[in-house]
Amino acid sequence: xxxxxxxxxxxxxxxxxxxxxxxxxxxxxxxxxxxxxxxxxxxxxxxxxxxxxxxxxxxxxxxxxxxxxxxxxxxxxxxxxxxxxxxxxxxxxxxxxxxxxxxxxxxxxxxxxxxxxxxxxxxxxxxxxxxxxxxxxxxxxxxxxxxxxxxxxxxxxxxxxxxxxxxxxxxxxxxxxxxxxxxxxxx
Amino acid sequence: xxxxxxxxxxxxxxxxxxxxxxxxxxxxxxxxxxxxxxxxxxxxxxxxxxxxxxxxxxxxxxxxxxxxxxxxxxxxxxxxxxxxxxxxxxxxxxxxxxxxxxxxxxxxxxxxxxxxxxxxxxxxxxxxxxxxxxxxxxxxxxxxxxxxxxxxxxxxxxxxxxxxxxxxxxxxxxxxxxxxxxxxxxxxxxxxxxxxxxxxxxxxxxxxxxxxxxxxxxxxxxxxxxxxxxxxxxxxxxxxxxxxxxxxxxxxxxxxxxxxxxxxxxxxxxxxxxxxxxxxxxxxxxxxxxxxxxxxxxxxxxxxxxxxxxxxxxxxxxxxxxxxxxxxxxxxxxxxxxxxxxxxxxxxxxxxxxxxxxxxxxxxxxxxxxxxxxxxxxxxxxxxxxxxxxxxxxxxxxxxxxxxxxxxxxxxxxxxxxxxxxxxxxxxxxxxxxxxxxxxxxxxxxxxxxxxxxxxxxxxxxxxxxxxxxxxxxxxxxxxxxxxxxxxxxxxxxxxxxxxxxxxxxxxxxxxxxxxxxxxxxxxxxxxxxxxxxxxxxxxxxxxxxxxxxxxxxxxxxxxxxxxxxxxxxxxxxxxxxxxxxxxxxxxxxxxxxxxxxxxxxxxxxxxxxxxxxxxxxxxxxxxxxxxxxxxxxxxxxxxxxxxxxxxxxxxxxxxxxxxxxxxxxxxxxxxxxxxxxxxxxxxxxxxxxxxxxxxxxxxxxxxxxxxxxxxxxxxxxxxxxxxxxxxxxxxxxxxxxxxxxxxxxxxxxxxxxxxxxxxxxxxxxxxxxxxxxxxxxxxxxxxxxxxxxxxxxxxxxxxxxxxx
Numbered sequence: 001x002x003x004x005x006x007x008x009x010x011x012x013x014x015x016x017x018x019x020x021x022x023x024x025x026x027x028x029x030x031x032x033x034x035x036x037x038x039x040x041x042x043x044x045x046x047x048x049x050x051x052x053x054x055x056x057x058x059x060x061x062x063x064x065x066x067x068x069x070x071x072x073x074x075x076x077x078x079x080x081x082x083x084x085x086x087x088x089x090x091x092x093x094x095x096x097x098x099x100x101x102x103x104x105x106x107x108x109x110x111x112x113x114x115x116x117x118x119x120x121x122x123x124x125x126x127x128x129x130x131x132x133x134x135x136x137x138x139x140x141x142x143x144x145x146x147x148x149x150x151x152x153x154x155x156x157x158x159x160x161x162x163x164x165x166x167x168x169x170x171x172x173x174x175x176x177x178x179x180x181x182x183x184x185x186x187x
Numbered sequence: 188x189x190x191x192x193x194x195x196x197x198x199x200x201x202x203x204x205x206x207x208x209x210x211x212x213x214x215x216x217x218x219x220x221x222x223x224x225x226x227x228x229x230x231x232x233x234x235x236x237x238x239x240x241x242x243x244x245x246x247x248x249x250x251x252x253x254x255x256x257x258x259x260x261x262x263x264x265x266x267x268x269x270x271x272x273x274x275x276x277x278x279x280x281x282x283x284x285x286x287x288x289x290x291x292x293x294x295x296x297x298x299x300x301x302x303x304x305x306x307x308x309x310x311x312x313x314x315x316x317x318x319x320x321x322x323x324x325x326x327x328x329x330x331x332x333x334x335x336x337x338x339x340x341x342x343x344x345x346x347x348x349x350x351x352x353x354x355x356x357x358x359x360x361x362x363x364x365x366x367x368x369x370x371x372x373x374x375x376x377x378x379x380x381x382x383x384x385x386x387x388x389x390x391x392x393x394x395x396x397x398x399x400x401x402x403x404x405x406x407x408x409x410x411x412x413x414x415x416x417x418x419x420x421x422x423x424x425x426x427x428x429x430x431x432x433x434x435x436x437x438x439x440x441x442x443x444x445x446x447x448x449x450x451x452x453x454x455x456x457x458x459x460x461x462x463x464x465x466x467x468x469x470x471x472x473x474x475x476x477x478x479x480x481x482x483x484x485x486x487x488x489x490x491x492x493x494x495x496x497x498x499x500x501x502x503x504x505x506x507x508x509x510x511x512x513x514x515x516x517x518x519x520x521x522x523x524x525x526x527x528x529x530x531x532x533x534x535x536x537x538x539x540x541x542x543x544x545x546x547x548x549x550x551x552x553x554x555x556x557x558x559x560x561x562x563x564x565x566x567x568x569x570x571x572x573x574x575x576x577x578x579x580x581x582x583x584x585x586x587x588x589x590x591x592x593x594x595x596x597x598x599x600x601x602x603x604x605x606x607x608x609x610x611x612x613x614x615x616x617x618x619x620x621x622x623x624x625x626x627x628x629x630x631x632x633x634x635x636x637x638x639x640x641x642x643x644x645x646x647x648x649x650x651x652x653x654x655x656x657x658x659x660x661x662x663x664x665x666x667x668x669x670x671x672x673x674x675x676x677x678x679x680x681x682x683x684x685x686x687x688x689x690x691x692x693x694x695x696x697x698x699x700x701x702x703x704x705x706x707x708x709x710x711x712x713x714x715x716x717x718x719x720x721x722x723x724x725x726x727x728x729x730x731x732x733x734x735x736x737x738x739x740x741x742x743x744x745x746x747x748x749x750x751x752x753x754x755x756x757x758x759x760x761x762x763x764x765x766x767x768x769x770x771x772x773x774x775x776x777x778x779x780x781x782x783x784x785x786x787x788x789x790x791x792x793x794x795x796x797x798x799x800x801x802x803x804x805x806x807x808x809x810x811x812x813x814x815x816x817x818x819x820x821x822x823x824x825x826x827x828x829x830x831x832x833x834x835x836x837x838x839x840x841x842x843x844x845x846x847x848x849x850x851x852x853x854x855x856x857x858x859x860x861x862x863x864x865x866x867x868x869x870x871x872x873x874x875x876x877x878x879x880x881x882x883x884x885x886x887x888x889x890x891x892x893x894x895x896x897x898x899x900x901x902x903x904x905x906x907x908x909x910x911x912x913x914x915x916x917x918x919x920x921x922x923x924x925x926x927x928x929x930x931x932x933x934x935x936x937x938x939x940x941x942x943x944x945x946x947x948x949x950x951x952x953x954x955x956x957x958x959x960x961x962x963x964x965x966x967x968x969x970x971x972x973x974x975x976x977x978x979x980x981x982x983x984x985x986x987x988x989x990x991x992x
Contacts (some may be wrong), residue, residue: 016610018610019610019611020610020611020649021611024249024250024251024252024253025251025252025253025263025264025265026252026253026263026265027252027263027265027266052885053885053886053888053889078885078889079884079885079886079888079889080886080888080889080892080922080923082923082924082925083922083923083924083925086923086924086925087924091925095928096923096925096927096928097928098882098883098884098885098889098893099883099885100849100851100879100882100883100884100885101851101878101879101882103246103248104244104246104849104851104853105853105855107246108853111855112855128885129615129712129841129885129886130615131613131841131842131844131845132841132844132883132885134844135248135250135844135845136248136844138248138249138250138252139246139247139248139249141252141265141266142247142249142252142264142265142266142267142276143247143267143276143277145266168606168609169606169609
């Protein structure tokens with residue numbers, strides 16, 4: 001309906017951890033609408049997009065990530081996801097690094113970043129094996145709270161600051177939500 | 188008064204009572220002096236631990252932001268806040284890690300203690316003899332305790348030491364005791380070392396008592412898979428880790444000529460140890476060549492699939508890795524259960540002292556769903572007799588082992604696609620998609636996911652429609668189960684000294700690119716085939732591949748184009764292009780033992796009570812890397828931590844974040860990689876090799892790349908470094924489509940460069956990294972962290988400096 005289209009995809013529904021028992025404690029992520037997410041990412045001074053191998057299960061997401069990369073956000077390609085970028089001929093600001101060593105570096109304020117320009121102020125996770133992403137968010141949540149933890153994945157990520165609700169079973173809505181994030185970043 | 192070692196005078200002494208403890212006479216029998224750290228206490232090796240932890244920073248991923256261990260709690264520790272007792276989040280994580288490692292260590296140590304008593308009771312004391320080709324016969328025991336056991340009874344000293352350490356370690360976890368995270372981790376590393384010791388004692392006891400292979404590269408090929416269990420016989424399953432009762436069942440079957448009436452299959456590590464019994468043909472009180480008569484039904488991850496597949500008539504459980512609902516699952520299908528150790532009694536009545544005939548009657552007539560019988564001999568006899576007698580009774584009772592086509596259809600029709608099951612599935616199988624395909628008559632989706640399902644059964648509990656999802660999997664894979672028949676090599680035990688002599692130099696120089704150890708359980712992120720894929724990648728590349736436990740079993744379920752399993756494709760030696768099955772979970776100790784043997788046999792380092800020296804050697808010179816891809820248990824946490832203290836890095840799968848702690852280096856911090864050159868005590872920055880001690884990989888592709896990288900060592904010569912870099916770069920090109928971003932860190936000289944990439948790499952070094960290249964001479968003039976130097980003798984231990992500058 002026209003009203004819904006104007007409002008955009010509701011990404012605040014189903015705030016349940018994708019692995020239901022992942023309920024760590026009193027501080028839990030809030031769900032946000034795509035436009036807000038996009039605006040917050042845009043506002044970040046040193047954002048880092050962190051993508052994982054689940055992108056291979058939904059290859060269109062590589063194109064969306066490349067679109068974000070072209071807007072100047074560096075991409076940390078974890079696991080073997082860098083192959084998706086190689087295959088698409090986009091390596092401009094793509095770095096190959098495992099999520100585990102990356103998070104290890106992120107927890108230290110004195111790290112200079114993948115480009116040597118300094119620590120990041122926001123990380124945006126997507127396409128990463130759920131339990132792994134959840135745990136690495138937990139590391140940052142507990143040991144480096146200066147970095148904003150954002151998930152634009154199709155899962156509710158309880159250890160993030162900002163996340164979508166669960167959209168794991170509705171690919172179309174999820175794709176549209178990511179498009180709205182990108183559109184908001186372009187504004 | 189003492190005059191010299193081994194003698195004393197009692198002249199002029201009155202009213203003196205002399206207590207003689209252990210008699211020390213090792214000096215005459217061992218060419219090594221006693222090292223600095225015999226039976227190290229909780230804090231003895233703390234300096235070594237801090238060396239590891241200062242380089243490999245402790246990284247926590249808390250699974251819980253609260254602490255609920257005392258009545259002050261719950262305390263919110265989010266953001267590393269302190270709780271009421273003063274412990275912060277890092278300390279709380281460290282405490283949980285230590286407790287987990289202690290659980291694992293105790294599981295192995297208690298197994299060893301049980302076997303110690305059982306073997307002495309059954310066989311009496313025996314000479315500890317590993318044969319002529321294994322003279323360094325107890326490398327961990329000797330490195331930690333500083334003594335050589337001569338008989339089985341001698342192992343009591345090691346067990347008693349271990350037990351005392353464990354009590355001290357457990358005590359430190361009480362609220363109000365240890366509170367600093369690094370000291371928790373030092374204690375966890377100590378626990379890991381205790382675990383190594385416990386595992387070694389356990390495996391050595393059973394190798395000698397049950398006459399198992401002693402480093403036999405040609406250990407027999409044995410049958411594995413559900414399809415190997417002969418359904419025309421009574422099928423007894425021995426499930427767990429302790430062979431005592433299962434072995435007694437085999438001996439009973441042998442002595443009473445019952446093999447035509449009964450089949451014995453093992454699940455989890457008991458399976459391995461049963462198939463290792465009496466294979467050397469030495470003197471033994473157990474019938475000869477018994478082992479290969481047992482079969483490996485499967486790894487622990489297949490347990491519930493086996494129950495649903497209806498392949499068993501009776502089950503004996505012993506200890507470790509047994510699903511807690513084994514009785515309920517069995518009872519539904521009228522499969523009698525016999526609990527055989529006091530570790531797992533399942534609420535069953537203890538019938539140890541009742542007559543065998545009465546127990547058999549009660550189980551066969553289904554008067555009781557199960558019994559606890561803590562005498563292995565009695566349990567073994569009962570297991571065999573019940574399996575044989577209950578089979579026709581189960582047939583008469585018309586037990587429905589398998590669902591019908593109609594029931595399958597009803598099951599799939601009930602699905603409302605609510606996806607509650609997907610929210611709890613560890614490998615994230617979209618079960619509703621499989622069901623949607625099944626509704627259309629296509630079972631392929633269910634078939635292809637069978638190996639990926641870890642068999643946890645959480646989906647069934649979450650399903651609001653009560654669909655028995657594992658039954659649907661079974662229905663769709665019935666033919667596969669029947670055909671699940673493969674062959675794998677029986678556990679061969681330790682590496683022989685001769686094998687170590689042959690490979691020591693190539694390992695340390697790097698010309699054998701590394702030793703890869705695949706160990707662990709069955710909680711894989713993407714199925715059992717990954718075990719085969721990883722193993723094959725590294726065997727094909729010429730690494731020494733060793734394996735054990737459930738991962739060894741799971742890699743056996745796949746074949747090449749010629750129908751050969753990995754065991755039929757390659758030899759079983761401790762050598763490049765071989766795959767070497769050491770045995771069960773406790774046989775992991777043989778892998779650590781092999782690393783020690785490289786130091787002591789090849790490099791002639793004194794290992795006696797000299798743990799940190801040996802670990803330092805391994806860290807700097809032995810390119811070994813473990814992978815626990817399906818690790819699920821606290822034992823796996825403890826094993827990995829034990830490897831880490833010994834200087835062996837480990838890669839784990841993404842589910843392993845539940846262990847909470849990892850050890851990660853920072854390649855960007857030069858000061859972390861300063862290493863002593865033992866020749867003169869000078870400090871040298873080395874490349875980050877190995878870069879991490881405990882690394883979590885997201886996918887098998889990432890794991891393989893990291894494993895290749897974690898085999899780099901500062902001691903590699905140029906040929907070896909070139910070989911290692913070649914594999915690192917090849918794996919990256921194969922699975923990542925590009926060279927890794929950090930390859931240049933490992934280049935010290937032009938000779939280190941892989942031939943195939945040499946020209947391009949030289950250009951990149953000049954253009955991207957600003958190195959100076961003499962193109963005519965094809966030489967690197969400046970740029971590397973350090974020059975290649977074959978004489979470089981890297982160490983982190985100051986006492987190893989030979990001549991001070």
